[in-house]
Amino acid sequence: MSDPPADTYAGGTADIVIVMSQLPKIQRHRWLTWPRLCAAAVLSLAGICLIGLATVFALAPGDPVRGEQIYQRCFACHAIDRDRTGPRHAGLFGRAAGSVPNFPYSAAMKKAGVSGLVWNDETLNAFLESPTTYIPGTRMGYAGIKDPQERADLIAYLKKATQQ
Numbered sequence: 741m742s743d744p745p746a747d748t749y750a751g752g753t754a755d756i757v758i759v760m761s762q763l764p765k766i767q768r769h770r771w772l773t774w775p776r777l778c779a780a781a782v783l784s785l786a787g788i789c790l791i792g793l794a795t796v797f798a799l800a801p802g803d804p805v806r807g808e809q810i811y812q813r814c815f816a817c818h819a820i821d822r823d824r825t826g827p828r829h830a831g832l833f834g835r836a837a838g839s840v841p842n843f844p845y846s847a848a849m850k851k852a853g854v855s856g857l858v859w860n861d862e863t864l865n866a867f868l869e870s871p872t873t874y875i876p877g878t879r880m881g882y883a884g885i886k887d888p889q890e891r892a893d894l895i896a897y898l899k900k901a902t903q904q
């Protein structure tokens with residue numbers, strides 16, 4: 741029952757043979773040369789790859805409303821306007837890492853700031869993904885946020901909230 745009838749298969753093979761035998765005729769069209777066919781195939785493949793890459797990397801723009809909810813995870817140690825276990829986040833964007841006066845940063849965080857680390861979309865995205873990988877030796881005891889969309893949302897919220 742499950743095997744296809746033998747003539748279906750033979751028909752399929754015959755179709756392929758017919759298509760193959762047509763190829764030299766197709767080639768006779770002056771503009772449809774093999775190099776052009778190959779170039780078209782390569783370009784199509786490249787196009788498909790690009791679309792794939794774009795889908796992987798293009799995130800929806802961060803949503804500050806969802807980001808505010810994600811910031812609840814930071815509240816254990818941070819506030820926007822005052823230091824707690826972690827430094828205040830007010831004025832975070834454009835600020836050198838480890839630069840809130842009188843906050844007892846780790847040596848690693850201070851060193852990162854002195855070496856030129858400034859908080860912006862990119863550096864926050866990398867730090868928040870895995871704080872201890874981005875700044876080995878940081879005192880921020882937080883595993884990180886693995887979901888790129890959650891990080892984008894959180895950063896969109898921080899950008900708004902830390903400017904006020």
Ligand code: HEC
Pocket residue numbers: 810811813814815816817818825826827832836837838839840844845846847848849850859864868877878879880881882885894
């Ligand atoms: C368990 C406590 C804790 C949690 C939870 C936590 N942090 Fe931190 N955070 C810290 C500490 C402590 C530091 C200072 C780190 C150092 O000096 O190495 C810090 C530093 C930072 C810095 C660097 C600030 C500066 O002035 O250079 C940023 C940015 C930051 N945290 C963002 C966040 C965000 C966003 C979250 C939530 C996703 C979060 N943190 C969750 C404790 C925490």
